[in-house]
Amino acid sequence: MTKPAHYGDYQLRIYRNGLKGERPRLPMRIEDMEAAARAVLPDESYWYVAGGAGESTMRANREAFERYQILPRMMTDVSTRDVSIRLLGRDYPTPLLMAPIGVQSIIRPDAELAVARAAARLGVPMILSTVAAHSLEAVAEAMGDAPRWFQLYWPKSDALAESLVKRAEANGYQAIVVTLDTKMMAWRERDLANAFLPFLKGEGLANYTSDPVFRAGLEATPEEDMWPSIRRWGEEFADPSKTWQDLAKLRQATSLPILLKGVLSPTDAALAKEHGVDGLIVSNHGGRQVDGSIAALDALAPVRAAVGEHLPVLFDSGIRSGADILKAKALGADAVLLGRPYIWGLALAGEEGVHEVLRRILADLDLSMALAGSDRFDAIDSDLLALGN
Numbered sequence: 148m149t150k151p152a153h154y155g156d157y158q159l160r161i162y163r164n165g166l167k168g169e170r171p172r173l174p175m176r177i178e179d180m181e182a183a184a185r186a187v188l189p190d191e192s193y194w195y196v197a198g199g200a201g202e203s204t205m206r207a208n209r210e211a212f213e214r215y216q217i218l219p220r221m222m223t224d225v226s227t228r229d230v231s232i233r234l235l236g237r238d239y240p241t242p243l244l245m246a247p248i249g250v251q252s253i254i255r256p257d258a259e260l261a262v263a264r265a266a267a268r269l270g271v272p273m274i275l276s277t278v279a280a281h282s283l284e285a286v287a288e289a290m291g292d293a294p295r296w297f298q299l300y301w302p303k304s305d306a307l308a309e310s311l312v313k314r315a316e317a318n319g320y321q322a323i324v325v326t327l328d329t330k331m332m333a334w335r336e337r338d339l340a341n342a343f344l345p346f347l348k349g350e351g352l353a354n355y356t357s358d359p360v361f362r363a364g365l366e367a368t369p370e371e372d373m374w375p376s377i378r379r380w381g382e383e384f385a386d387p388s389k390t391w392q393d394l395a396k397l398r399q400a401t402s403l404p405i406l407l408k409g410v411l412s413p414t415d416a417a418l419a420k421e422h423g424v425d426g427l428i429v430s431n432h433g434g435r436q437v438d439g440s441i442a443a444l445d446a447l448a449p450v451r452a453a454v455g456e457h458l459p460v461l462f463d464s465g466i467r468s469g470a471d472i473l474k475a476k477a478l479g480a481d482a483v484l485l486g487r488p489y490i491w492g493l494a495l496a497g498e499e500g501v502h503e504v505l506r507r508i509l510a511d512l513d514l515s516m517a518l519a520g521s522d523r524f525d526a527i528d529s530d531l532l533a534l535g536n
């Protein structure tokens with residue numbers, strides 16, 4: 148058997164570089180990285196990423212992680228460790244995926260391409276947002292054989308939805324993530340204060356403007372005049388009338404696994420299972436949609452209980468460290484999505500910055516898992532947590 152990658156070895160590399168007088172290029176703490184990104188980004192871009200709907204749920208997301216605590220075990224053999232997972236019939240090297248984050252061109256022009264390249268180097272699946280500055284074809288090309296999923300903002304028109312998922316399928320995306328919690332944008336005070344909505348400037352529409360169904364019947368092509376495209380995007384982007392009955396059409400449009408993102412209620416989780424979805428992503432969209440909603444981590448165990456052991460359940464909203472990933476796993480997540488932290492890496496150093504953020508959190512995961520007494524990520528369960536959590 149080949150020795151599994153020990154991501155924690157990155158720690159020694161940093162210390163060894165220190166002997167040569169080198170210090171890490173990016174601030175080590177995520178809070179400091181965010182502060183450094185804030186200093187280089189336009190105010191409106193920084194707040195678009197950092198902001199929530201209000202701030203109550205964003206705060207709750209982090210407070211929930213503080214409330215759960217790990218109970219480390221000793222005298223277990225952790226000399227060889229394995230953080231790989233099996234998900235939807237495939238092997239992935241780590242339990243981490245890149246959360247779909249739209250309009251990355253407000254951060255840097257290479258945007259999703261830089262993120263895709265960094266993710267590809269580690270085999271971390273990128274979940275490409277529908278609302279991206281680079282088309283899904285361009286991102287696929289940047290990734291080669293590396294794993295990728297496509298996030299769908301489920302448009303009004305069935306023909307456009309079908310076209311998008313078929314393009315994803317044709318370009319090697321392995322799953323479709325349908326985001327349910329953004330049927331419209333929340334009242335976002337930070338963005339309202341800046342009167343900043345990136346799409347109104349035509350940012351992030353590459354998957355639409357490259358789509359034959361979207362382009363059909365526009366009064367001017369996007370190359371001639373962006374306005375008709377922006378207007379159509381506003382009409383098409385999401386459909387607040389969608390209900391469980393509509394899933395069947397999407398199911399027919401693709402043979403890829405379909406995961407629903409933004410499920411918090413165990414009742415919805417049970418309904419999703421009844422309607423034959425392939426997986427769920429427990430998420431409150433990083434506190435950007437319903438301010439005052441439950442911390443995503445607190446929704447996780449009830450959702451897991453509602454769907455049983457076998458349905459894949461992923462998690463995001465507040466993952467900042469290796470211990471956070473372990474806690475999410477102990478509460479029932481099979482894998483987790485990393486969100487805002489990789490955007491700070493992108494802002495500070497592009498592809499290298501994103502790669503660095505990923506290496507750090509994977510190192511932290513490997514070391515924390517070992518020190519807590521586990522040698523296999525996929526064997527972690529609620530026993531990892533201190534009683535009374």
Ligand SMILES: Cc1cc2nc3c(=O)[nH]c(=O)nc-3n(C[C@H](O)[C@H](O)[C@H](O)COP(=O)(O)O)c2cc1C
Nearest residue numbers: 196246247248249276326432433464465466486487
């Ligand atoms: C700037 C920004 C843009 C986002 N765009 C999308 C998107 O296009 N599609 C989607 O499903 N989620 C989107 N999300 C939500 C993320 O996928 C994820 O749920 C969230 O960032 C998790 O919270 P965290 O970053 O605080 O951990 C976005 C989040 C941010 C911060």
Ligand SMILES: O=C(O)C(=O)c1ccccc1
Nearest residue numbers: 248249250278329432435
């Ligand atoms: O900003 C967001 O949170 C988001 O999900 C989004 C919504 C529409 C377009 C792009 C991103």
